[in-house]
Amino acid sequence: MNVLVLGAGQLARMMALASKPLNINVRAYDVGSERVVDPLSLSVDYGDLAQGILDADAITAEFEHIAHDVLAACEQSGKLFPSSQAIKTGGDRRLEKTLLAQAGVANAKHKIIANKFEFDEAIESLTLPLIMKSALAGYDGKGQWRLKDKSEAEAIWQEIKSFIEGDTSGRPQAIVVEQMVPFDREVSMVGVRSKTGQTLAYPLTENHHSKGVLSVSLAINEHQNLQAQATEAFDKIANALDYVGVLAIEFFQVGDSLLVNEIAPRVHNSGHWTQQGADTCQFENHIRAVCQLPLGSTELVRPTAMINILGTDSVPHSILEIPSVTLHWYGKGKRAGRKMGHINVCGSTRTELISRLTQLSTMLPNADFPDVNEYVSTL
Known part of the structure; x- marks a missing residue:
């Protein structure tokens, strides 16, 4: 089975890696070169978009801002999941606000x-x-x-x-x-919906941002009331879009309530922790959904955190001495502020996770991870 991903960045790369054990081949449409490439090497050329659509059994996207003529060609094939309307909604805040109103989901x-x-x-x-x-x-x-x-x-x-x-x-x-919402913290939920309408949600994550970019995500599954609210919002939004695949929702927590900040119709940075913290990671579940395979478990198997690596192409090798630390590089050239990779760290309990996360944060250069140590010290 072949899947074509619109976009050839790190999310397509991680979908390709997660698909290998399922014997599913992932190719990526590079919107810059307008060629279909191998998302792991970027050097193998499989032809143009028309050829990519012809070769694909299913088509999906790794980001929202895709040219409408590209979306139209993919939708016409009957292979695009989620729909072009869902992808457009994630890329246009006007459509997003209309959707939230129609779905009856609270927002600012x-x-x-x-x-x-x-x-x-x-x-x-x-x-x-x-x-x-x-x-x-x-x-x-x-x-x-x-x-x-x-x-x-x-x-x-x-x-x-x-x-x-x-x-x-x-x-x-x-x-x-x-x-502006006077929120207590920012949280997000990644969930998945099948073509038959089955929905599964991963645990809420607490998110810390640095200069508007996600820095740390923490998945510990401690807030069941908020989890229920977020799951209800996810179901309303996913069903309103007749969505197929992984969908992310960012929330503001205000007291005991959640307000939607924005949605992302794709696998999401705040769900990278699922690679080590869940039985089935978000990338595999997205591929399962668009290929109409049974969905995998979204249960948290152990408390997990993710730290983004931004603008640097090296971290101390000594961090790998910490138990349950996993390093994920994206194979990119270094550029200031660029998402270069991420680090996942796990623990069998919240206490153990925080201990390992604290140790990890002290080993990372402050110049490259300016406020991670400060954030971790508040946990």
Whole structure:
């Protein structure tokens, strides 16, 4: 069986690695070169998109911002999972907000604006502070502005105006203006839905971000009330999209309640811990779903944490002396801020995990992992 992944980055790579034991071959469509390649080597050329679609038994995606003509060609084949509409929804915050309203899932108060009149109106109708996010092309903290005082409004509008005018997506750009949520922490859920409608959810993870980019994810399965809320939201969203595959939802925790921050129609950075912390990792479960194979268990088998490796291509080899530490490199060239790999660490209990995570954090260079040690010390 052959699966074509739209996108040739680290998520396609990890899907390919997880698929090998199932005797499933994964190829990746590189949106830059417009060629189908081996996601593990990137050097083997299997032809263009048309050939890739012809050779594939199933087609999926590793990111949301895919050209609509590419999605249309894949959807026409009847092999694309999840649907093009689901992928587009994850890549356009306007569609995402509409989906959340239709599914009856709580999220932050917001307005959608595209001009100065709507910008001013949003400031008057919502309570400051506000966060403003581009509807298209924003990720890892990019395409975002924060307004804390009305005196800053004109300067921020000028930045937004330039951003909108400079957009090259070929589609109308807009800004989602959200009332900032005074959250206690950020959590996320990765779940999977089969073509027949079966849904399974992994445990909620607690997420720590550094400069808008995920730094650490912690899976310990301690909050059953929140787990139930997140699972209900996952089912509502996945069913509304008639979704097939792995879907991630990021939440704000406010007291004992969850508000959806955003969704990602794909395998997700905050689910990398599943490689060592679950019987069936998110990558294998995504492939199982799109290939219409039985889904695997999403139960937490041991408390696990994931640390992102950002902008560096080396870590001390001594970290591998710590029991249950696993290193995952993506085979990328070093670039500031780039996701180069991740480290998973596990323990048989929460206490053991925190002990190993603390030891690991003290061994990592502070220059490359600036606030990991500080975050771990709060656990």
